[in-house]
Each structure stands twice: as C-alpha cells, then as structure tokens.
Amino acid sequence: xxxxxxxxxxxxxxxxxxxxxxxxxxxxxxxxxxxxxxxxxxxxxxxxxxxxxxxxxxxxxxxxxxxxxxxxxxxxxxxxxxxxxxxxxxxxxxxxxxxxxxxxxxxxxxxxxxxxxxxxxxxxxxxxxxxxxxxxxxxxxxxxxxxxxxxxxxxxxxxxxxxxxxxxxxxxxxxxxxxxxxxx
Amino acid sequence: xxxxxxxxxxxxxxxxxxxxxxxxxxxxxxxxxxxxxxxxxxxxxxxxxxxxxxxxxxxxxxxxxxxxxxxxxxxxxxxxxxxxxxxxxxxxxxxxxxxxxxxxxxxxxxxxxxxxxxxxxxxxxxxxxxxxxxxxxxxxxxxxxxxxxxxxxxxxxxxxxxxxxxxxxxxxxxxxxxxxxxxxxxxxxxxxxxxxxxxxxxxxxxxxxxxxx
Numbered sequence: 001x002x003x004x005x006x007x008x009x010x011x012x013x014x015x016x017x018x019x020x021x022x023x024x025x026x027x028x029x030x031x032x033x034x035x036x037x038x039x040x041x042x043x044x045x046x047x048x049x050x051x052x053x054x055x056x057x058x059x060x061x062x063x064x065x066x067x068x069x070x071x072x073x074x075x076x077x078x079x080x081x082x083x084x085x086x087x088x089x090x091x092x093x094x095x096x097x098x099x100x101x102x103x104x105x106x107x108x109x110x111x112x113x114x115x116x117x118x119x120x121x122x123x124x125x126x127x128x129x130x131x132x133x134x135x136x137x138x139x140x141x142x143x144x145x146x147x148x149x150x151x152x153x154x155x156x157x158x159x160x161x162x163x164x165x166x167x168x169x170x171x172x173x174x175x176x177x178x179x180x181x182x183x184x
Numbered sequence: 185x186x187x188x189x190x191x192x193x194x195x196x197x198x199x200x201x202x203x204x205x206x207x208x209x210x211x212x213x214x215x216x217x218x219x220x221x222x223x224x225x226x227x228x229x230x231x232x233x234x235x236x237x238x239x240x241x242x243x244x245x246x247x248x249x250x251x252x253x254x255x256x257x258x259x260x261x262x263x264x265x266x267x268x269x270x271x272x273x274x275x276x277x278x279x280x281x282x283x284x285x286x287x288x289x290x291x292x293x294x295x296x297x298x299x300x301x302x303x304x305x306x307x308x309x310x311x312x313x314x315x316x317x318x319x320x321x322x323x324x325x326x327x328x329x330x331x332x333x334x335x336x337x338x339x340x341x342x343x344x345x346x347x348x349x350x351x352x353x354x355x356x357x358x359x360x361x362x363x364x365x366x367x368x369x370x371x372x373x374x375x376x377x378x379x380x381x382x383x384x385x386x387x388x389x390x391x392x393x394x395x396x397x
Contacts, residue, residue, distance in 0.1 A: 033250065035243050051247060055257075083203075144202055170195060173226075176230070180232065
C-alpha cells in the first residue's frame, strides 16, 4: 500500500467500521498517529501530551469508523475533523501541557509522488490549490491551522499589523475557495 | 427561510474549521453553519485543506508500545461506539445546539428571558440563549472581548442592519449596541458572551446578584 493513497486510507477506515479489522487499524495508526502527534506539538503541546492526544484521536477513529462516509469526506479530512473536535474540547485543552507554540516555519514532508500523480483525487486538488498561494499566504494559513490565538502571534512574528494578517489570510481563503469549490 | 446576509468573516470560519476558536464561540458558529449552506461549504473546503496539511506533516515517532497500549485500552472498555449524546428539549434548536444541557429560563426584564447553554466555559466566555419579545431591546451589557450572535428565529435590527434566522453578528469592545426585535414573533438568538449583562431598572438591580449570568 502507498501509505498516503487517499482511497486506500478510506478503505482501511471502512474495514475498521464494518469488520473491526485490527490489521487495517494498525495501518491507519502507523500513518496518522505520528502526524497527529506532530500536529499537537506544533500547537504548543509537549511531546507526552501530544502523544496522549494522538492516542485519544485514534481511539475515536476506532469508535466512530462506522460513521465514516467516503462519499462525504476523504480519509484525511475525516481524521482532521476528529482531531479538531478533540482540540475544541476546552477541558481537554487544559490537559495538553501547553508550552509556547513554535512559530518557526518547519518544513513539511516533501510532496509524495503518488499524490502529485493522482490528478483527479481530492488530495492532489488541495495540494495544487495550496501551491497556487504565495509563500507568505501558505505560511499564514498553516500557522492559523496549527496555533491557538494565531492571528496576534503571527502578527508579532512577522512584524506586521494584526489587520494585515487578517486581510492576507482572508485573501488566501477566498483564493482557496475559488480553487476548490465543487461547482468548478 | 429568509436569505442569510450576515455571515462570519473568512478568518472566523477558518478558526472554526481549524479548531482554534474557544468552545462557546465555536458553538455559535456551528449554529450558524447549520443554517447557512454557503458557510458550511466553505468550512468543508477548509477541513479538506486541514486534512491535507495533516497529511503533509512530518511524522513524530511515538512511544515503543503506543499501538499495543491503545489496543489494550480498546479491549478493556470494549472500544465500542459511544452512546448517542442526550438531546435537550428545545427541538427548534439547530442540531449542533441540541447536545447541550439548558439552564432554566430566567426573567431579565419585560419580555426578555435568558437561559444558559451548557457549552464548557472558556474564561468568562459562555453561551446564552435569549428570547426577546417583539419591540423589546436586548438587555444592556458590557462588551469585554468578543460577542458572537446567531439568530435562530425572529429578527432584530441594529445599526449594522437587520438580522434574521441564520444571520451572524460579531461585536467587540468598540460596538455599543442594543438591538431591537422587529419581528412579530419573539426573537430567539444564541450568543457567546465575554462581558457581563447589566440588568436595568430597580428590579434588575435587585435580582442582579442572583441572576449569575
């Protein structure tokens, strides 16, 4: 399996939902849990708390797998919303052992060749939409996803007024909406 | 349903999609999204972007027995899907608000009632449901921080325009408004509020210490 093949990941979630398939779940865990740990560490959680969070998110994946509908959302989107919802839970947030978020611009993994090739699939569409943004827009978008109180911190970090951060972010979102809307 | 003309800003919808809004704010945005397909579509798009950003993150190694520990936990508690959350008794509320417990309706003044919504508080910020009769104004309150409002039924008018079902209004310290209900039915709206509500009039002042809003 290509670990980041989106339709394969979706089939694994369905296997967990329909058959409680532990082998499929192990593969999902190997793919997503280390990324969910990174996600929370970028939000300012210490490694131990980020690992607990990744476990919690994967437990939710196991429990809710039967609700996954590949027609409504891709695997990564579905996992993201699960992680996002856990993060919204204020009670849990207090347990994350927050330290100051690291705002240095950490590089992502290099593009996976299979997601670049699969022109029709959604992952490739989102990736190509992101690559249509300016480097600074991508940076502001990424910081907005990964950090609490992002706007004020980004403004300090980039040395630009808060209003400028908001207007650049707004332009980036409008661009993404234009590139990704279903009516295209 | 009337057309929704007042929507959250793009940044607010991104903060919602990204999970960086405080819980009370997220609950009010969720109520709006349930009533506004256009905002819902943008949030869906932004969730796809979020999924892809997670996909592109470099993995961080987990502890040696992370997977085994998780499976042990699943085996211990059955790991089965959690029961559907209980629903509150206001069937007219949009789906995202049905999961929260509701406090008793409290009298705030003539034609003005409020009940608390059991969204976890974040600092001073909490969620309230207001029910205000035609021709009445929202109770006076201070703005310390942000106030998000989503109209659920009826409508009100203030200097920013007319707000009907699904409409969303974002006010901050700079806003000083006391919207007036202009529909011929009571206006029900859900509000995430940082500041304190000041009850007006002698009776208001007398009950203020007990109102705990």
